[in-house]
Amino acid sequence: xxKREVVVITGASAGVGRATAREFARHGAWVGxxxxxxxxxxxxxxxxxALGGKALPIIADVANxxxxxHAAEQVEKKLGPIxxxxxxxxxxxxxxxxxxxxxxxxxxxxxTYLGYVYGTLAALKRMLPRDRGTIVHVGSALAYRSIPxxxxxxxxxxxVLGFFASLRTELMHDHSxxxxxxxxxxxxxxxxxSWVKSRLARKAQPxxxxxxxxxxxxxxxxxxxxxxxxxxxxxWSTVKAIVGNKLIPSYGDRLLARMGYDAxxxxxxxxxxxxxxxxxxxxxxxxxxGAFDSLARDASMELWAETHPRLLLGAALMIxxxxxAFWKESRKESRRSSVGPQRLPRAA
Numbered sequence: 001x002x003k004r005e006v007v008v009i010t011g012a013s014a015g016v017g018r019a020t021a022r023e024f025a026r027h028g029a030w031v032g033x034x035x036x037x038x039x040x041x042x043x044x045x046x047x048x049x050a051l052g053g054k055a056l057p058i059i060a061d062v063a064n065x066x067x068x069x070h071a072a073e074q075v076e077k078k079l080g081p082i083x084x085x086x087x088x089x090x091x092x093x094x095x096x097x098x099x100x101x102x103x104x105x106x107x108x109x110x111x112t113y114l115g116y117v118y119g120t121l122a123a124l125k126r127m128l129p130r131d132r133g134t135i136v137h138v139g140s141a142l143a144y145r146s147i148p149x150x151x152x153x154x155x156x157x158x159x160v161l162g163f164f165a166s167l168r169t170e171l172m173h174d175h176s177x178x179x180x181x182x183x184x185x186x187x188x189x190x191x192x193x194s195w196v197k198s199r200l201a202r203k204a205q206p207x208x209x210x211x212x213x214x215x216x217x218x219x220x221x222x223x224x225x226x227x228x229x230x231x232x233x234x235x236w237s238t239v240k241a242i243v244g245n246k247l248i249p250s251y252g253d254r255l256l257a258r259m260g261y262d263a264x265x266x267x268x269x270x271x272x273x274x275x276x277x278x279x280x281x282x283x284x285x286x287x288x289x290g291a292f293d294s295l296a297r298d299a300s301m302e303l304w305a306e307t308h309p310r311l312l313l314g315a316a317l318m319i320x321x322x323x324x325a326f327w328k329e330s331r332k333e334s335r336r337s338s339v340g341p342q343r344l345p346r347a348a
Contacts, residue, residue, distance in 0.1 A: 092108060109152065136223055149260070185238065
């Protein structure tokens, strides 16, 4: 029996993690599913098995390094050596900075940044002695371009980017065959907007354009198997945010100050007493999708271009060749026209 790919996904019970578990399962992977919520983990496990993979659900908080280390031990004992580790777990607080509390910053940082660090350490402990494996960091356009009302999350994603860059350069220095790659995501239709803690007046929403979590899952799967590229951008909006911030950051500040509040809220008042997942998981199976199916895109041209570089290069060469041939023919026609009609020699 051929060896199955063994994958670990944190934050696997819902949203991007859930969609990513299904994507790997479609390719027959054996998947260690790590999250805090039992209901979502059990549902994700059933989906993985139904799609042809093998699932190992593990209840663990990524903010606890001992629990992550134990989870890695369980995966290797029951599924085999870990080939791919996907750092994905996150939490956030929608709130103006002036209303944030120190313990909220600490908690978001522990999950959304340090959870990646602890997961990476657990993966490296096993991958480095074997000199193989890939660590995928699920990032965001917000790792480059911070927005209002999500300061804790944006800061954590910035930290992940810094950690990733250090890790990548160290692996390169050591000539290690362990790889790491980061996938920068656009706004996604996940359940987080209905379960993260919020002090907004209205319900939270992702900043349009919005993509389905399956777009993110395909990007993660591809990046995990093509980690030679440093980063992947899963949507054109991601490219615009990152490149725009590098070129005209002050303009971005002014634009977000004017539009960033309304862009993250939609119809209806927020319920300040609804359950949130900052400290404990919200009960129930929340699936991969949020409340924005009618607005979300199922595909990304940017991702297609990044995952089909040969086809893109071939098309570019064909277009260039056709343009060059047209230019040459136009030059010939121009020369014929400039010479004009030829006169016959006069008779003697």
